[in-house]
Amino acid sequence: MNTTEIITAIIVLAVVALIIGVILSVAEKVFKVEVDEREEAIREELPGSNCGGCGFAGCDACAKAIASGEAAVSACPVGGAPVAQKIAEIMGAELGELERMTAYVKCDGTTEKKQEDYNYFGIDSCVYAALLPGTSPYACKFGCIGLGSCARVCDQKAIRIINKKAVVDEDLCIACGKCVKICPHHLIDIIPASSQQRVQCSSLSRGKEVKNACSAGCIGCGLCAKNCPSDAIVFNNNIPKIDYSKCTHCGLCAEKCPVKIIKVYNQ
Numbered sequence: 001m002n003t004t005e006i007i008t009a010i011i012v013l014a015v016v017a018l019i020i021g022v023i024l025s026v027a028e029k030v031f032k033v034e035v036d037e038r039e040e041a042i043r044e045e046l047p048g049s050n051c052g053g054c055g056f057a058g059c060d061a062c063a064k065a066i067a068s069g070e071a072a073v074s075a076c077p078v079g080g081a082p083v084a085q086k087i088a089e090i091m092g093a094e095l096g097e098l099e100r101m102t103a104y105v106k107c108d109g110t111t112e113k114k115q116e117d118y119n120y121f122g123i124d125s126c127v128y129a130a131l132l133p134g135t136s137p138y139a140c141k142f143g144c145i146g147l148g149s150c151a152r153v154c155d156q157k158a159i160r161i162i163n164k165k166a167v168v169d170e171d172l173c174i175a176c177g178k179c180v181k182i183c184p185h186h187l188i189d190i191i192p193a194s195s196q197q198r199v200q201c202s203s204l205s206r207g208k209e210v211k212n213a214c215s216a217g218c219i220g221c222g223l224c225a226k227n228c229p230s231d232a233i234v235f236n237n238n239i240p241k242i243d244y245s246k247c248t249h250c251g252l253c254a255e256k257c258p259v260k261i262i263k264v265y266n267q
Helices: 003-030 037-045 059-068 080-091 149-153 178-182 207-213 223-227 252-256
Strands: 101-105 159-162 165-168 188-192 197-199 233-236 239-242 262-264
Touching: 037 059, 037 080, 059 080, 101 165, 149 159, 149 178, 178 188, 197 239, 223 233, 223 252, 252 262
Parallel strands: none
Antiparallel strands: 101 188, 159 165, 197 262, 233 239
C-alpha cells in the first residue's frame, strides 16, 4: 500500500466519523427526553432500597410519580417523615402531619387455636408450602402457615414467628411492604399504626367450617358491620374489612363480635 492510498483511507475515515458525529448530534437533540430536575433531586433523597413499598417499581419510578404529581410527597414508607419533608421542600409543597403506618397480620391462628390437616416436612417456606395440595398444612386454608417467609424478607427484623404465627413488632416496622408481597395467603396489610380496632382473621369460610378449623376464626355473622355507627366496616366474602378513614374507634364492632376476632389495640 502506497502513501497516497493510506492518506485516502485516513481522509475517508475522518469524513465518515464526521458524518456519524453530526447524525448523532442531531439525533440527540431530536430525540432528547426532557428530565424534570425535581425528579432527579427527589431520587437523590430516596433511600434507594427499591423495596416497592410505595406501590411503584422502585425508587426511580417513585421519584417520577412524585415529580409528576401522581404520588404524594410522603409516598416513600421507608424514608418516613424526614425524607418526606425534604421532598416537600423540593416540590414546594406543605407537608402535613404524617400518619405512621405499620404491617399487620390478619390472623390469630396460633398453634393452640388452629387444627392441623397433615404433617408438613417440606422446605421451610410459606411460599413453597402454599403450592402443595390444599395450600396449607392446617385445616384453615386461609390462615398463617407460620414458616416465616415474611420474617426472612423483613430488613428491619420486625417480624417474628411465635406459636406458628407471624407477629409484627410495630416499633421496628417501617411499612415497606415486603412482607405484604411475599405472604402467599395475602394475610398482611399496611394500616395506620394508631388504629385501635383490627380484624384478626382472613378466612372466607363461615360458621361450623370455620370453628372446626380454628377457634380464632370469624363466623361471618356480620354483627360488626351492622352495629358500626360510621359505616366503617365493609363485609365481603364472609370477612369484615375496616375503612380506617371512617373509623371513629368507638369499639362497638369489637364489643358486638361474638367470637372476639376484632381486637382492640392502642388503648
